Amino acid sequence: ETSSQQKAWKITDFDLGKPLGKGKFGSAYLAREIVSGFICAIKVLNKSELRENKIEKQLRREVEIQSHLRHPNILRLYGYFHDEKKIYLILEFAAQGEMYKILQAKGCFQESEAASYIAQMTNALIYLHGKHVIHRDIKPENLLLSADGRLKIADFGWSVHAPTSRRKTLCGTLDYLPPEMVEGKDHNNAVDLWSLGVLTFEFLVGSPPFEDFSGHDATYRRIASVDLKIPDTISPEAADLIARLLKYSPSKRIPLVEVLNHPWIRKHVPDPY
Numbered sequence: 001e002t003s004s005q006q007k008a009w010k011i012t013d014f015d016l017g018k019p020l021g022k023g024k025f026g027s028a029y030l031a032r033e034i035v036s037g038f039i040c041a042i043k044v045l046n047k048s049e050l051r052e053n054k055i056e057k058q059l060r061r062e063v064e065i066q067s068h069l070r071h072p073n074i075l076r077l078y079g080y081f082h083d084e085k086k087i088y089l090i091l092e093f094a095a096q097g098e099m100y101k102i103l104q105a106k107g108c109f110q111e112s113e114a115a116s117y118i119a120q121m122t123n124a125l126i127y128l129h130g131k132h133v134i135h136r137d138i139k140p141e142n143l144l145l146s147a148d149g150r151l152k153i154a155d156f157g158w159s160v161h162a163p164t165s166r167r168k169t170l171c172g173t174l175d176y177l178p179p180e181m182v183e184g185k186d187h188n189n190a191v192d193l194w195s196l197g198v199l200t201f202e203f204l205v206g207s208p209p210f211e212d213f214s215g216h217d218a219t220y221r222r223i224a225s226v227d228l229k230i231p232d233t234i235s236p237e238a239a240d241l242i243a244r245l246l247k248y249s250p251s252k253r254i255p256l257v258e259v260l261n262h263p264w265i266r267k268h269v270p271d272p273y
């Protein structure tokens, strides 16, 4: 094939290694491309399951979006192929696995580690929003960590081109959703700013700010009323950044470039240059 055309891969081009984990619709495996020795992750999905759950369109959108993105903090999708029964996604391998498992094991992160991850997230979101892509599903479950400790945004299953309105019913936790999404209103890339605020809070506290175990309605009410209680165990700078991201009005949320300049980030994350 010419360099511009992607090679037509098949599963026998790869040696499959250990299972990396099972998701809702797919299982991921460590894999090595036999000729080059290149290490990657291969996510295997069943066409029948995709059809049953009516998510072919979402998968095609996820693949279309992720395959065109090139950023150090966004998990690469190198290519995909399918045979009669399965779809295979060739993904960058993130050796340290899921961020939420690391967070769960540690309880919460030190402020310097949390600030480093939030700066990486912010850089990835600046790149994404620059391409008019909003992720809409930022949460620790969708973040992976590479061998050298770099955060990788994965799972573009909910990403879309901005601005948009939601047609699909929400499933899973509401914890990360901004008021405009839980209220079913139109929304734009400011939804990722809200989720960045929720993520910062959860990295430092160990649980999301509007969590309410009595159920979706209680969480919904706490999000819609921005019922935010920031514990005094976290620094005033961190609290200030969280409060500037968790604003009810999307246009009042601190812009991404100002997040990078915020004292809490500047204190912990040296300028790369």
Ligand SMILES: Nc1ncnc2c1ncn2[C@@H]1O[C@H](COP(=O)(O)OP(=O)(O)OP(=O)(O)O)[C@@H](O)[C@H]1O
Pocket (backbone or CB within 6 Å): 020, 021, 022, 023, 024, 025, 026, 027, 028, 041, 043, 075, 091, 092, 093, 094, 095, 097, 098, 144, 155, 157
């Ligand atoms: N590129 C990767 N590198 C390392 N581990 C991975 C990779 N992709 C997936 N995994 C592991 O496999 C698990 C399942 O993969 P994934 O989360 O993509 O499937 P999924 O949960 O069905 O997707 P979704 O979260 O959209 O439902 C992940 O939770 C993660 O632990």
Ligand SMILES: O=C(O)c1cc(-c2cccc(F)c2)nc2ccccc12
Pocket (backbone or CB within 6 Å): 047, 048, 050, 051, 056, 059, 060, 061, 063, 080, 082, 087
């Ligand atoms: O049999 C197919 O042609 C097929 C292709 C694809 C597909 C093609 C490109 C990218 C992508 F993400 C998915 N998804 C499917 C889902 C369910 C059933 C069949 C298919």
Ligand SMILES: [Mg+2]
Pocket (backbone or CB within 6 Å): 023, 024, 141, 142, 155
């Ligand atoms: Mg997953």
